[in-house]
Amino acid sequence: MATRKAIFITGGGSGIGQAIAEYFAGRGWFxxxxxxxxxGMNITQERIGTGTSYAHKFDVRDRAAWNEALxxxxxxxxxxxxxxxxNAGIPLGGSLDTNTTQEIERCLDINLKGVxxxxxxxxxxLKQTAPGSCLLNTASAAGIYGTGGASVYSATKFGVRGITEALDAEWAEFGIKVRDLMPGFIDTPLLDHSPNQGSNEAIRGRVQEAGLEITPPxxxxxxxxxxxHGEKLHTLVGKTxxxxxxxxxxxxxxxRQQARSLTRPLGQ
Known part of the structure; x- marks a missing residue:
């Protein structure tokens, strides 16, 4: 087995995944x-060097593809x-009654089943490299308190938080760390997407309108x-x-009062 440590990152073609890739590569990891x-993965590899990276195109919703990728x-x-x-995940906003069945299932499949x-x-x-190996899940501030106008997304991130806590208990006997990140709004391309099929409004505009800070990747x-490398189960990222x-x-x-007063569902 090689001595150089290795990390595999889903959603590594942009945003948070790309930032994590650059950070770990800069500290000697494969x-x-x-x-x-x-x-997107090609761009990430150009930034960190092909000699210190490997890219594999696959869909996290495909269980068999996970085995092939790893x-x-x-x-x-x-x-x-x-x-x-x-880390792979997608946003979904808009009031629940405006979300299509396809949108709901896609968000659940990528954000929850994929994890x-x-x-x-x-x-x-991870058993082979334990103790000290780690499963790192990307949750969200939306997994702390439900976000009005993003009920499906909030549900998936509460789910990721629950998975982290459950596996922290299950995998302790193996010496595997299970952790999650709970970021607020991060300055990634996702903020420039519309929250759902029925909206032309970018998420970024709504965040700025609400006076919330956007954290760098x-x-x-x-x-x-x-x-x-630490002991925190949940790591909060950003002031929000x-x-x-x-x-x-x-x-x-x-x-609860603030959530009600600020809620104008994304996409409306």
Whole structure:
């Protein structure tokens, strides 16, 4: 088995995944990228160097494809995988009655099933590099308190939080760390997408209208490094996430009032 540590990151073609890839590569890790966006992964590899990375195009919704992707990456990395970052995810906004069945199922499949499938496929590899190996899931501030106008997205991120807590208990006997990141709004291309099929309005505009801060991807990458090497189960990233977590714990009534007053469903 190779001595150089290795991390496999889904959603590695852009945004948070790309930032995590650059951060870990810059610290001597061999980086694996998984994404349906081959062009995006090429850009990431150009930024970190093809000699320190491997890219594999696949869909996280496909359980068998997970086995193929991790098997190929393990071969490329010299037989080891120390961290699997379940980062791939998509946004979905708009009031629930406006979300189509297709939109709901796609969000659930990528954001929730994709994380579960990734965990299943990762376990044999993380056992081999334990103790100290890690499953790192990307949750969200929307997994701290439900976001009005994003009920499906909030459900998936609460689910990711639950998966992290459950597997932290299940996998403790193997010496595998299970962690998650809970970022607020991060400055990635996702903010420039419309929240659903029925809207032409970018998410970024709504965030700015609400006066919420947009955190640079580097902050998430640094948080990912700290999460992998630290003991925190949930790592909050950005002022919005930290304020929300504080309020949800100590001032839940106020958070509820603010949620109602700020809610104009994304896409309306």
């Amino acid at each position: 980086v694996g990228l998984g994404d349906i966006d081959a062009a 098997g190929a990456f393990a071969k490329a990395s010299g037989g080891r995988i120390d961290v699997v970052a379940n 579960l499938f990734g965990a299943q496929a990762s376990l044999p590899y 580097l902050a998430v990458a640094q948080a990912a490094w700290d999460a992998v 996430a930290k304020r929300l977590a504080f309020g949800a714990r100590w001032m839940p009534g106020k958070v």
